[in-house]
Amino acid sequence: MPWKKNFINYALLAAIALAFTAFQWSEEDFIQFISNKLSKYRGAIPVEKAYLHLDKPYYATGDTLWFKAYLTEGALHLADSASNLLYVDLIEQRSGKNAILKRVQMIGGIGHGEIVLADSIAPGAYTIRAYTNWMRNAPEDFFFQKNVYVFNYEQNTSANTTTGKIDLQFFPEGGQLVTDINTRVAFKAVNEAGLAQDVAGFVLAQSGDTVASFKSEHLGMGRFQFAPKAGESYRAFVKESNGNVTPFAFPKVYDTGFTMVVDNLSNPLKMRVIAYAKVPGKTEIPVHVVGHARGIVAFVAKGKIGSRGLMMQLPTAELPDGITHLTLFDDTGKPVSERLVFINHFRSLNVHVKPSKTEYKPREKVDLEIAVTDSAGKPVAADLSLSVTDAGQILQQPFEQNIVSYLLLSSDLKGIIEQPAYYFDPARSDRKIHLDYLMMTHGWTRFKWEDVLRDSIPPIKRYVEQGITLEGDAKRNNKRLTEKTALSLFLSNDSLSNFMTSETDENGHFIIYNLAFSDSLQLRIQGMNKKGNQSLSFALNPFDAPRASMVKIPFKPVTVDAQRLADFLKNAAQDQEISRKIRENRERLLKEVTIKAKKEVPRDSRKLYSSADASLKVTPQMASGYTSILDMLQGRVAGVSIMGSGMNAVVSIRGNRGEPLFVLDGMPVDKALITSLNVFDVESIDVLKGPSAAIYGSRGGNGVISVLTKRGNENYDYSQDIVPGVLVTKIAGFHIPREFYSPQYGPASPPAPNPDFRSTVFWAPMLKTGSDGKARVSYYHSDATSPADIRVEALSPGGLPGFGKSAYSVR
Incomplete structure (x- = not known):
């Protein structure tokens, strides 16, 4: 059965009802109640997700960062979202400053562009972000964010390896610890840079007895069994490498409450849910279990928690890939316990990348064929982005984020998800249990149940943008207006000329929405049909970029091989030097004139100096934008x-x-x-x-x-x-993307005078597969004799993501 909007899986409900006579499905009214509440909330605040595919994980000053942008709606990941304008900015982590901003036009949910990392940009750790104006109604944690590093040519590979103070948090399964109910407690440890830190320790009761021990198994995460006792309080301790121990707070134990344990690992076709309750005066408590995936209800169930708890086995075959959110409601309709589970039926796209040969020569033509199929092996039409890098210079990051791991996992969780692609690698036998640790230590927080049930819709401060927004204020004699004022606007550039009218509000504020143009427009604005127009003054409001959180201790957010980095910086410096000489030669060529007489140049009285080290002549074209x-x-x-x-x-x-x-x-x-x-x-x-x-x-x-x-x-x-x-x-206006330069080295072409050691060998952001699910592309390799890494990311119009990789050798 396909996964569709507003879908309630009644077949799933019936299957579970037959399997467990003690477990009864809820009445139609409660199913409809929950579904309507979620649907109303999701309709009022629909979610958008942005994703960027970058050409490589790190750069050098003077380099160009190339990106492909994908924009989807949040529930089904349909490729065509409401917004047509995507903001892409680069944040320096040390200062939190916004270094560069691009406005990318999204057509059918896709777009592309580049960021030139000028020589003047400071080397160090940066975060590239992507977001729409509508996405700013939600916390900034749900922006697309990726760490990159910009090296300079003198930089070495040394990095700050000091972990600093450790932050250790514990997460009882279901949300809380209840006395005399045995449950599981997950934990996660991070260092001061916010990265995973392996730990080992123990839990002590008030009496000083050791009641549990723990040791992280994957990226600072793990879990252990725990049975809290009435009247007890507990503290956790971490063993340091020097033999010292550091105390940490442990969750509070409650005398009453609910717990929920979920086993999503033992059976690939079912998950087992066990609920317990301890409520004074009640021996049997009616409860509901609601499962939803990204705000769409999957099932609603009803049962009773008795003295021995309540157990259910839920078929998972019809659940969508990604995070399913389980919530336990008590007999008053209050959410009392929650748990995330991850479902992976491998329904993502299969992306196969096949070079025409396994080995090429330097500067030889490379032919690639990309085939995209669904899980049933049928060809799929999809949008693709392709990056080919020189493996001798660029070390691909271990289990780096890709479009599959982002849309299905990272985009719905707060906090840093390290090595997200690890959880989708079939070769990793322990990935499922480690993913379950991740589900227990990260929360899905796009909404609160209290807001959904009370129809408490947060105020919408940001709107959907389908074009450039022009916003500003008009004043009369530098004073705020007291009445609405009609405005006339004339907009023009080389290919466009348009006249339009608008109106301010009573305070002089005006907004013009959805202007669709690239590069820049000349604007002429004035009052219309009112006396005193000449006393009006106008001020346009600049773009207010969202704030970025600063990283306390700057770190290299990339894994770098010393030899690869040395080669990368050497070749980058050489390329920049060649470009500089070409520019100088052009300048000298332009200045080669015959001087027959000395021309008197009147001295500018505004200058104390005779000449400047650098002078910039400002033209209207240069000032545009x-x-x-x-x-x-x-x-x-x-x-x-x-x-x-x-x-x-x-x-x-x-x-x-x-x-x-x-x-x-x-x-x-x-x-x-x-x-x-x-x-x-x-x-x-x-x-x-x-x-x-x-x-x-x-x-x-x-x-x-x-x-x-x-x-x-x-x-x-x-x-x-x-x-x-x-x-x-x-x-x-919208950023005008540049085209990636790929040299042509055909047999008839004259030999190129300059060495070619591109770190990004080829970049094709706007590929599409045909009806046969295939796309073909050709390019010429560089002078490098090291292997080439190929990365392809894909998204179908129906919202299925895909990722594929390949390689070839060069001799």
């Missing part, structure tokens, strides 16, 4: 590092700890004034480093950034001034 001078300067001048954006940007020149001196038309000013300037009013930006800045004395010790405005120039044409009551500016 930027709201701040510092945003525009970012990545354009070597040695200038700018982290963050707008007024929150942190600026440094040549690694100086302090910020440079800011000068506006010859006068020292603060950074706030510089960031508030309209980029289209700027004529040029000069950067002074080291000795060049000495003319400004000690104030220039950290360098100087000199901004020269058009109006500050004595030759400025004042006819260019903006008309009062009119705002003319440019607004940023």
